[in-house]
Amino acid sequence: MPFVNVRITRDGVTREQKAQVIREITDTLQRVLGKRPDLTHIVIEEVDTDNWGYAGMTTTEYRQRTSE
Template sequence: MPFVHVQITRDGTTREQKAQVIAEITETLQRILGKDPILTHIVIDEIDTDNWGWQGETTTVIRSR
């Protein structure tokens, strides 16, 4: 049973875009690895940009420049 966990920043991704990501990841696992879509689980976590950072700064600060 494949389980894919996708983490992205919360910044305007639409419901339709997330549905497309889920569909395409599922299709890729089926096509390349032969995984059954019925058993494939995709989870998308949207992380607030204040809670995601690198190089010592939050994504909010970095994007504000």
């Protein structure tokens, strides 16, 4: 039973885009590893940009600085 956890920042990803990610990951696991789609679990976790950081700052702050 494959379990895949995908973490992304919460910033405008649509329901349709998430559904496509789930389909394509499931298809890849079936095609490459022979895993059954009915036993494949995909979880998408959306993390607020204030709770995701790199380069010593939150993603929110980083994006504000780089867009100026």
